[in-house]
Amino acid sequence: LGCGTGRDCYLLSRLVGESGKVIGVDMTEAQLVVARQHCDWHAQQYGYAQSNVTFLEGQIEDLQALGIADNSIDVVVSNCVINLSPDKKRVLAEIFRVLKPGGELYFSDVYSDRRIPAALKTDPVLLGECLAGALYWEDFRRTLLDLGCPDVRVVKESPITLDDEEVAEKIGMVNFRSVTVRAFKVALEDRCEDYGQVACYKGSILNHPHAFDLDDHHHFETGRPLRVCGNTADMLSASRYAGHFDVWGEKTVHFGLFDCAPPNKSLSLESGASCC
Numbered sequence: 001l002g003c004g005t006g007r008d009c010y011l012l013s014r015l016v017g018e019s020g021k022v023i024g025v026d027m028t029e030a031q032l033v034v035a036r037q038h039c040d041w042h043a044q045q046y047g048y049a050q051s052n053v054t055f056l057e058g059q060i061e062d063l064q065a066l067g068i069a070d071n072s073i074d075v076v077v078s079n080c081v082i083n084l085s086p087d088k089k090r091v092l093a094e095i096f097r098v099l100k101p102g103g104e105l106y107f108s109d110v111y112s113d114r115r116i117p118a119a120l121k122t123d124p125v126l127l128g129e130c131l132a133g134a135l136y137w138e139d140f141r142r143t144l145l146d147l148g149c150p151d152v153r154v155v156k157e158s159p160i161t162l163d164d165e166e167v168a169e170k171i172g173m174v175n176f177r178s179v180t181v182r183a184f185k186v187a188l189e190d191r192c193e194d195y196g197q198v199a200c201y202k203g204s205i206l207n208h209p210h211a212f213d214l215d216d217h218h219h220f221e222t223g224r225p226l227r228v229c230g231n232t233a234d235m236l237s238a239s240r241y242a243g244h245f246d247v248w249g250e251k252t253v254h255f256g257l258f259d260c261a262p263p264n265k266s267l268s269l270e271s272g273a274s275c276c
């Protein structure tokens with residue numbers, strides 16, 4: 001979503017293989033003109049008979065208008081775009097509409113540790129810097145909760161420093177972070193519960209022979225069983241990762257809350273109720 005000139009679409013084109021498909025959506029025609037110029041070159045480089053990338057011009061708030069059907073997409077990827085949307089809830093609702101059951105939203109964006117003051121939300125400099133529309137983490141979390149996704153996982157995060165004096169003077173009271181998250185279209189609980197389950201990574205994901213990081217606090221070494229909460233067990237067994245993990249244990253016996261927390265409890269951007 002918000003593919004711009006298509007760089008990430010072409011990376012994904014390689015990852016999904018010749019039989020996979022990638023759709024890039026952007027509202028800016030000029031960006032798509034550049035993006036489309038590189039379809040054939042990438043297909044040739046990857047040895048594909050024809051490009052597996054399609055670019056669609058439109059709003060990420062209305063994927064229906066672009067003909068993207070319910071339950072039709074495996075993974076939605078986006079980089080630094082949702083902060084720019086005036087209607088983030090609609091974008092997120094559209095994402096969960098188009099994802100297949102078990103599908104994944106994997107995206108990075110700019111998050112703030114408080115709501116941006118109204119007077120600064122329309123500031124053109126701050127908008128251009130992707131700061132004015134930054135998602136306040138707790139509002140983002142609540143929006144996902146409303147959409148039926150109570151457990152969003154942080155994959156990685158890093159602070160954003162405001163090097164420009166004009167920008168820092170305007171909005172320096174807010175702390176910003178760049179955060180990459182995973183959210184699954186899987187029925188999950190709002191807290192991590194312990195059912196005595198165990199997961200073991202098979203080492204079978206391409207380029208991850210030794211270990212796989214589901215998020216910032218689930219590092220699965222190949223062949224090494226790890227105790228997991230019910231939500232993690234469900235994420236691993238109902239998503240694209242299913243074939244790459246053995247997950248043992250049913251949810252027949254409950255042992256209470258799962259006792260663990262993410263390692264980086266940074267500022268107020270901690271994962272809150274979605275931790276495990």
Ligand SMILES: C[S@@+](CC[C@H](N)C(=O)[O-])C[C@H]1O[C@@H](n2cnc3c(N)ncnc32)[C@H](O)[C@@H]1O
Binds near residue numbers: 061
């Ligand atoms: C900061 S750029 C990021 C481009 C690309 N994802 C990347 O990482 O290089 C934001 C892109 O999102 C697009 N965009 C912003 N809001 C949008 C919306 N509501 N609907 C569709 N595209 C949007 C812009 O046209 C622009 O190409």
